[in-house]
Amino acid sequence: xxxxxxxxxxxSRHDMAKIAEKAVFDSxxxxxVERYTVPGVKDxxxxxxxxxxxxxxxxxxxxxxxxxxxxxxVCAHEASQGLINVQLMTNRHILEVFVHLDESDxxxxxxxxxxxxxxxxxxxxxxxxxxxxxxxxxAGKGIRQGHADAGPLRI
Amino acid sequence: xxxxxxxxxxxSRHDMAKIAEKAVFDSxxxxxVERYTVPGVKDxxxxxxxxxxxxxxxxxxxxxxxxxxxxxxVCAHEASQGLINVQLMTNRHILEVFVHLDESDxxxxxxxxxxxxxxxxxxxxxxxxxxxxxxxxxAGKGIRQGHADAGPLRI
Amino acid sequence: xxxxxxxxxxxSRHDMAKIAEKAVFDSxxxxxVERYTVPGVKDxxxxxxxxxxxxxxxxxxxxxxxxxxxxxxVCAHEASQGLINVQLMTNRHILEVFVHLDESDxxxxxxxxxxxxxxxxxxxxxxxxxxxxxxxxxAGKGIRQGHADAGPLRI
Amino acid sequence: xxxxxxxxxxxSRHDMAKIAEKAVFDSxxxxxVERYTVPGVKDxxxxxxxxxxxxxxxxxxxxxxxxxxxxxxVCAHEASQGLINVQLMTNRHILEVFVHLDESDxxxxxxxxxxxxxxxxxxxxxxxxxxxxxxxxxAGKGIRQGHADAGPLRI
Amino acid sequence: xxxxxxxxxxxSRHDMAKIAEKAVFDSxxxxxVERYTVPGVKDxxxxxxxxxxxxxxxxxxxxxxxxxxxxxxVCAHEASQGLINVQLMTNRHILEVFVHLDESDxxxxxxxxxxxxxxxxxxxxxxxxxxxxxxxxxAGKGIRQGHADAGPLRI
Numbered sequence: 001x002x003x004x005x006x007x008x009x010x011x012s013r014h015d016m017a018k019i020a021e022k023a024v025f026d027s028x029x030x031x032x033v034e035r036y037t038v039p040g041v042k043d044x045x046x047x048x049x050x051x052x053x054x055x056x057x058x059x060x061x062x063x064x065x066x067x068x069x070x071x072x073x074v075c076a077h078e079a080s081q082g083l084i085n086v087q088l089m090t091n092r093h094i095l096e097v098f099v100h101l102d103e104s105d106x107x108x109x110x111x112x113x114x115x116x117x118x119x120x121x122x123x124x125x126x127x128x129x130x131x132x133x134x135x136x137x138x139a140g141k142g143i144r145q146g147h148a149d150a151g152p153l154r155i
Numbered sequence: 156x157x158x159x160x161x162x163x164x165x166x167s168r169h170d171m172a173k174i175a176e177k178a179v180f181d182s183x184x185x186x187x188v189e190r191y192t193v194p195g196v197k198d199x200x201x202x203x204x205x206x207x208x209x210x211x212x213x214x215x216x217x218x219x220x221x222x223x224x225x226x227x228x229v230c231a232h233e234a235s236q237g238l239i240n241v242q243l244m245t246n247r248h249i250l251e252v253f254v255h256l257d258e259s260d261x262x263x264x265x266x267x268x269x270x271x272x273x274x275x276x277x278x279x280x281x282x283x284x285x286x287x288x289x290x291x292x293x294a295g296k297g298i299r300q301g302h303a304d305a306g307p308l309r310i
Numbered sequence: 311x312x313x314x315x316x317x318x319x320x321x322s323r324h325d326m327a328k329i330a331e332k333a334v335f336d337s338x339x340x341x342x343v344e345r346y347t348v349p350g351v352k353d354x355x356x357x358x359x360x361x362x363x364x365x366x367x368x369x370x371x372x373x374x375x376x377x378x379x380x381x382x383x384v385c386a387h388e389a390s391q392g393l394i395n396v397q398l399m400t401n402r403h404i405l406e407v408f409v410h411l412d413e414s415d416x417x418x419x420x421x422x423x424x425x426x427x428x429x430x431x432x433x434x435x436x437x438x439x440x441x442x443x444x445x446x447x448x449a450g451k452g453i454r455q456g457h458a459d460a461g462p463l464r465i
Numbered sequence: 466x467x468x469x470x471x472x473x474x475x476x477s478r479h480d481m482a483k484i485a486e487k488a489v490f491d492s493x494x495x496x497x498v499e500r501y502t503v504p505g506v507k508d509x510x511x512x513x514x515x516x517x518x519x520x521x522x523x524x525x526x527x528x529x530x531x532x533x534x535x536x537x538x539v540c541a542h543e544a545s546q547g548l549i550n551v552q553l554m555t556n557r558h559i560l561e562v563f564v565h566l567d568e569s570d571x572x573x574x575x576x577x578x579x580x581x582x583x584x585x586x587x588x589x590x591x592x593x594x595x596x597x598x599x600x601x602x603x604a605g606k607g608i609r610q611g612h613a614d615a616g617p618l619r620i
Numbered sequence: 621x622x623x624x625x626x627x628x629x630x631x632s633r634h635d636m637a638k639i640a641e642k643a644v645f646d647s648x649x650x651x652x653v654e655r656y657t658v659p660g661v662k663d664x665x666x667x668x669x670x671x672x673x674x675x676x677x678x679x680x681x682x683x684x685x686x687x688x689x690x691x692x693x694v695c696a697h698e699a700s701q702g703l704i705n706v707q708l709m710t711n712r713h714i715l716e717v718f719v720h721l722d723e724s725d726x727x728x729x730x731x732x733x734x735x736x737x738x739x740x741x742x743x744x745x746x747x748x749x750x751x752x753x754x755x756x757x758x759a760g761k762g763i764r765q766g767h768a769d770a771g772p773l774r775i
Contacts, residue, residue: 005460008294008295009294009295010232010279010290010293010294010295010296010298011297011298011299012294012295012297013295013296013297013305013306013307013308014186014295014307014308015294015295015307017294017295018295034287035287035288035291036287036288037287037288037289037291037293037294038283038289038290039250039276039279039290039298039300042235042238043250045239045242045243045288046239046242046243046246046247046248046249047248049242049243049246050246050287051287053246054246055287070328071255073384074232074235075227075235077388078232078235078236078239078241079385080352080385080388081236081388081391082239082240082242083352084242084352084355084356084388084389084390084391084392084395085239085243085358085395086241086243087355087359087392088355088359088392088395088396088399089243091356091359091360091363091364092356093348093356093357094356095349095353096278096352100241100381101171107308107309107310108308108309108310109308110308111308115434121349124320124349128348132344132345132346132347132357132360132361132365133345133346133347134347135320135347135348135349136345136347138320138347139318139319139320139322139325139327139347140319140320140322140323140324140325140326140327140328141320141323142321142322142323143320143321143349145224145349145442146320150323151323152323152324152325153323153324153417153418153420153421154417154418155417155418155421163604163605164604164605165589165600165604165605165606165608166607166608166609167604167605167607168606168607168615168616168617168618169605169618170604170605170607170617171605171618172604172605173605189597190597190598191598192597192598192599192600192601192603192604193558193593193600194560194589194600194608194610197545197548197549197561198558198560200549200552200553200557200560201549201552201553201556201557202558202597204552204553204556205556205597206597208556209556210597226565229538229542229545230545232470233542233545233546233549234549236546236549237549237550237552237553240549240550240553241553244553262618262619262620263618263619263620265618266618266620279563281487299606313675332719341633353637361653374712383694386631387694387698390622390662390694390695390698391698391701393662393707394662394665394666394698394699394701394702394705395702397665397666397669398665398666398669398702398705398706398709401666401669401670401673401674402666403658403663403666405663406662406697407661408718420745427651434630434659435623438658441672442654442655442656442657442667442670442675443655443656443685444657445630445657446655446657448630448657449628449629449630449632449635449657450628450629450630450632450633450634450636450638451630451633452631452633453631453659454631455659460633461633462633462635463634463727463728463730463731464727464728465727465728465731473681473759473760474759474760475744475755475758475759475760475763476761476762476763477759477760477762477763477765478761478762478770478771478772478773479760479772479773480759480760480772481760482760483760499752500752500753500756501752501753502752502753502754502755502756502758502759503713503748503755504715504741504744504755504763507700507703507704507713507716508713510707510708511704511707511708511711511712511713512706512713512752514707514708514711515711515751515752518711519711520624536720538695539693539700540700541726543697543700544704546701546704547704547705547707547708550704550705550708554677554708572773572774572775573773573774574775575773576773576775596670618712
């Protein structure tokens with residue numbers, strides 16, 4: 001049985017893990033979920049590493065909602081670097097799913113974006129578990145999460 | 156007996172370690188404290204690594220008070236990257252508790268923020284020692300340290 | 311038989327991998343291609359590492375089309391750092407081939423740049439497989455990919 | 466006998482190593498000094514690593530004087546990241562002592578700052594050799610090097 | 621016999637390797653040269669690592685000519701971080717010799733800077749091969765490459 005790790009934060013203003021758990025359940029793939037909650041996005045990298053090395057996960061979703069201030073942007077950047085480093089140390093994927101609190105002024109729109117982005121990336125994670133070419137049919141299609149797809153460039 | 160490391164700096168303008176030590180004591184969890192004082196925030200990463208590897212700590216609080224100038228922001232960023240790297244090298248959490256000297260013009264307000272942020276993160280550290288789902292009930296609640304909670308997005 | 315890895319993204323708005331595959335085929339060097347598709351550029355580093363370590367590649371092309379916003383620039387920077395780290399971990403080259411969506415306002419021009427940049431870097435990858443001095447005759451010539459060559463400085 | 470490494474640069478516009486050597490001598494602690502001179506600050510990280518691993522140093526002072534231009538700031542940042550990484554690889558402290566050439570317009574003032582900063586950090590290094598709590602009495606006191614102490618926040 | 625690696629790029633608009641090779645030859649030190657040409661500066665780190673680990677080099681010169689655009693500055697920064705990392709992985713020096721295309725508007729001046737900077741750093745590399753104190757007599761003298769020396773601060 002495959003195992004998806006879900007690392008999320010107290011800082012986030014929406015329960016992003018619940019969306020991911022529902023998407024895993026709805027997939028009917030029989031995948032087990034391991035949850036890990038930390039204070040903020042900078043705590044996610046080691047949580048993800050522990051999900052791989054101490055809790056047997058095959059792939060991890062790193063869920064966070066960085067704030068709107070310059071310092072928050074720096075924190076998100078540091079977290080992202082750490083998440084990439086964990087992947088290189090473990091040879092496993094972490095899909096980073098961050099919704100920045102300044103992506104919209106409308107709180108309902110932020111929730112909508114979070115729902116869409118988490119759900120789509122959960123499906124991406126499930127696909128990546130099946131192999132390196134599973135997402136190949138979407139390659140170069142301008143696919144987006146949280147927004148409508150940009151689509152291919154018009155020639 | 157669990158062991159919490161507290162790494163702090165001479166540069167800081169408030170004795171942040173004392174707040175953390177009191178919060179550990181008040182928790183009545185019987186946790187031992189190991190203290191390590193260094194000149195500034197860029198010296199914290201190796202101090203934290205030594206707290207794990209040479210002094211047997213299970214988790215570390217990295218306490219600092221970066222200055223208000225652009226060079227201070229760069230130092231804090233470098234320190235943060237190092238702190239994340241230490242976590243990935245040791246598979247243990249470091250909770251970074253930085254109060255930036257430009258977060259308020261009022262020195263009393265800075266002290267209040269430091270008290271609140273250090274105390275709350277000390278409790279987070281104690282919770283993380285108990286397991287990966289211990290903070291799960293706070294997930295997505297818009298929890299803050301040093302400020303009032305932002306709370307969940309309104310739908 | 312040599313093996314070239316091609317890692318590409320769903321985010322890209324053009325099928326960059328197809329250009330690379332054609333360039334490998336047209337080279338008539340009898341090189342095998344391994345394809346790996348991921349959601350976005352930040353997922354490329356671990357995909358490249360797996361192409362080396364789990365799929366036997368000798369060199370990898372990392373193809374991506376970062377967006378025009380500041381956050382996209384940060385993502386591309388994080389991806390680039392990861393790609394360099396993978397090379398240092400494996401002692402193998404990854405040629406990063408990124409076309410930034412703000413390099414031109416004209417979608418046809420972006421496609422033209424992608425075609426040129428991917429094709430030329432695929433040829434560079436094939437050359438690097440032959441040895442460290444294979445590209446020596448182009449050294450210091452102001453060679454560009456995606457644009458006309460800048461040429462040597464005029465003395 | 467303890468051994469302090471002193472890594473310094475040709476780029477620096479003042480002989481910072483001489484200040485450090487005098488402070489070690491004046492301390493009458495019987496500490497041996499190992500000197501390593503490199504062209505600029507980006508060459509310091511590996512010099513420090515070699516001082517630890519090939520020349521038996523217990524702690525290192527990394528002395529530099531970055532220039533005033535944006536490119537110099539980037540170089541200093543890269544050097545600082547490298548210095549932190551060396552510390553994490555060796556579990557030993559490096560005290561970075563940089564005087565930026567734009568910290569003052571007055572060359573005599575720059576020399577005064579260098580003298581003060583190098584001397585104080587040499588004493589910090591000697592203290593750190595004695596143990597993790599040796600600097601504890603200065604914790605949270607707003608201690609500065611190169612400038613007057615900021616002192617504790619007023620409550 | 622000592623061996624100097626010279627890693628250079630196709631992107632560069634001047635044959636910087638030829639300058640370095642001539643400086644090694646003129647030194648009459650009987651040092652062997654290993655050359656490695658890559659497309660651009662981001663390809664230099666792994667080339668340098670391979671020069672050390674697969675081609676027996678004792679020190680490496682990393683020669684490049686980053687472009688004038690913001691994206692080029694980011695590339696140069698990423699390359700520099702990688703070059704520092706290689707040094708820490710191998711305990712050997714890499715002297716980075718970059719001439720930025722916006723250092724002068726005059727192409728002849730850029731060539732003059734490249735000639736001076738490459739030649740001087742080649743001599744620095746040869747000196748570093750002799751030991752950690754070989755450059756000590758230049759310490760703190762405000763030495764520059766590509767420009768006239770800044771000289772020591774006036775007291």
